[in-house]
Amino acid sequence: MLMPSFEYRAPRVVPEAVALCSETPGAGYLAGGTDLLAQARFGEARPPLVIDIKRIEALREMQETPEGGVRIGAAVTVAAVARHPRVREAFGALRDCCNALGSYPLRHRATVVCNLCNASPCADTAAALLALEAVLEVTGPQGTREIPLGTFFRGPRETALGQAELVTAVRIPASVAGTRAVYGRIARRRGVDISTVAVLVADTGRQDAGRHRVSLLSVAPTPLRVPRAEAILDEQGAGGAARAAEAAQQACAPITDARGTAEYRRAMVGALVERGARALHGAPATGGVGLGQPLGGGGGGSGGGDGDGGRTPASQGGGR
Amino acid sequence: MTMRHPIELTVNGVSERAEVEPNLSLLHFLRDTLDYTGAKEGCGEGECGSCVVLLDGRPVNSCLVLAVEADGAEVLTIEGLGKGKGKGRLHPVQTAFVEHHAVQCGFCTPGMILCAVGLLAESPDPTEAQIREALAGNLCRCTGYRQIIDAVRSAAAALREGGAGGDAAAGADRRRGEASGEAGGAP
DSSP: OOOOOOEEEOOSSHHHHHHHHHHSTTOEEESSOTTHHHHHHTTSOOOSEEEEOTTOGGGGOEEEOTTSOEEEETTOBHHHHHTOHHHHHHOHHHHHHHHHSSOHHHHTTOBHHHHHHTTOTTOHHHHHHHHTTOEEEEEETTEEEEEEGGGTEEETTEESOOTTOEEEEEEEOGGGTTOEEEEEEEOSSSSSOOOSEEEEEEEOOOSSSOOEEEEEESSSSSOEEOHHHHHHHHHHGGGGHHHHHHHHHHHOOOOOBTTBOHHHHHHHHHHHHHHHHHHHTTOOOSSSOOTTSOOTTSOOSSGGGGGOOOOOGGGOOSOO | OOOOEEEEEEETTEEEEEEEOTTOBHHHIIIIISOOOOSOOSSSSSSSOTTEEEETTEEEEGGGSBGGGGTTOEEEOGGGTSOSSSTTOSOHHHHHHHHTTOOSSOSSHHHHHHHHHHHHHHOSSOOHHHHHHHTTTSOOSSSOSHHHHHHHHHHHHHHHHHOSOGGGGTTGGGOOSOOTTOOOSOO
């Protein structure tokens, strides 16, 4: 099957890419292509010009920041992020979410930044990066700015980006290094399928307020954090698991589609939040089904846990 | 009429030059321009894995790669995996697929094998769970997968005993679009 025709440019520097995009209405940035090219093929996207950002050297870099955080360029693949030593050592939540995305070959093409920019409610990496309070570095015709990921998603496939703005990198702060997390993900099959429901429950280990993080996928118009559930876990730890689950169920707004009904999704949000919170704190899960076991109509379980031989203590939530 | 782009790349060890339309996929370029028909088009959207080739040593869905994006790259298709001629020309993963009856209709086989070769290049001793995870994006409607998993395990053992990971290592040091400092290990 052929894609509709478009022009192609591969600039070497960011300002050139931004200039090209601002000159051509409807132009699109191309990184991994696993979303854009699939959408183009089925007529969901018809960009007159595709601007390939992979030839921009600066965007292909990923490094540990001097403080111990991580900065991921827009052209760095999901697979490269998942196997980066600093991610494996300190940001296991992100590694688990990366390993749950798409399939092994897709992860060698898809990039983390474009998973965010595609702004799907099921964007796996958003679960971790929302919880880790990542910040996007953006360059546009007006110059550069930063956007906290928490204010980036505006709706399904809608972001806070303005005309021709390009996300050049995503940064994870050092303050959340060592965060432990449990990523519970239900899908119809283990490989490739997007999640029906996914929940990340994280413990940053900080002693101040804001220790816990709860993010939800596929149950609202955007990836979602649930501050009320987080506050309950901050106050009560594993003892608040059931109440945190209720808070998450109230915060989400699932729809019914081919993957599941709204009622099923809401029920699973509760189950995954409660089990995630208990697993993080070493309390036995209730209900007899552990994370990682198939739930409901089969498939699913906890994301990429299967293929993951090198887990670090940072994300061994104990429940998988 | 869109502008055609000159590209130069290495496919199965042979240097190739062409002028391509921007919307031509790498898969169609390999099949229709270069006659490497081993990679197949199943779904055309990265769901089935039958189009997997190695791009700079890494398995990718070639239906979602533009030919123009492969400019300067090293591509390996199933046709370039084995070496030499006659008996013994097969790569150890291919041999294992034959021995374990991991092929029925054969449509998924090139993608399966190249995905497995990519996995074994980075994880020479994978667990069964890792093999299953790496091949989860490759659909097979014939075998039921058991023979395929067994073949990959057996190939992993053969490769470890035999040393070099064969062609899988080709281009491994010139992967593009990936961060520095990556380590091997689990996918």
